[in-house]
Amino acid sequence: MDEGQGRACICTSCNDAPNVATVKYVEPPTDRRAALKARHRRAILDAAHALISEGGAVRFSVDQLAERADVSRRTIFNHFASIDDVVTTACTEALGVVIENFLASFAKGSRASMFDDVAGALRATDVPGVVAFLWRALGGFHAGDPRPRQIFQATFSRTTDELARELAERHPEQDRLEAELLVSSLMHGTEVIVNHWLTATAAALDDESRALWWHLLDRLIERIRTGYQERSDHVG
Structure with missing residues (x-):
């Protein structure tokens, strides 16, 4: 309190500080990228498991796999060297x-x-x-x-x-x-x-x-x- 006026003093710097309760954790870009890569890899392998279980054989195409996994062809080859590599990993x-x-x-x-x-x-x-x-x-x-x-x-x-x-x-x-x-x-x-x-x-x-x-x-x-x-x- 200001003893002369009986008013509360307001500290501008404290007032402008962020409220701890409202501060949100921002995931680092590298963590987001790693999480996205992990999700894509899992989606590709799950799609391969599904295609194998449904019918069939190692013969499914890259396009079929990409469509089932909801990723691009390029994403598949960012994770695996070939369709054979996908199948080997799924079998493993x-x-x-x-x-x-x-x-x-x-x-x-x-x-x-x-x-x-x-x-x-x-x-x-x-x-x-x-x-x-x-x-x-x-x-x-x-x-x-x-x-x-x-x-x-x-x-x-x-x-x-x-x-x-x-x-x-x-x-x-x-x-x-x-x-x-x-x-x-x-x-x-x-x-x-x-x-x-x-x-x-x-x-x-x-x-x-x-x-x-x-x-x-x-x-x-x-x-x-x-x-x-x-x-x-x-x-x-």
């Missing part, structure tokens, strides 16, 4: 459920527990369902077109690399090479039995084909667990 995401199951069941421990973690993730995954999706995505394998098989192999390689990294990070007490060898043995072994399963079933999903899958997976896990040394039933 589908197979990535193996990694999700591994993370859900992970428990620290010995090298044997590392094996059990990865084997358990394979058992917990509907691999036939995932492979059927990949089969539709690639339109099957044909002798005259190596591309589908190349994408199939790339899908398994990407998943194997990521799973090996996750396993090594969660078992720092173990040799990193052990993690890589273990995952490579199981995942590339899975790729081998998948090929046998596809030859026998053509990716059909029924009780008989699923029973065959479990038989092949049990055989793979047991073979890798026990190795190839001859058993000795007696001493002498």
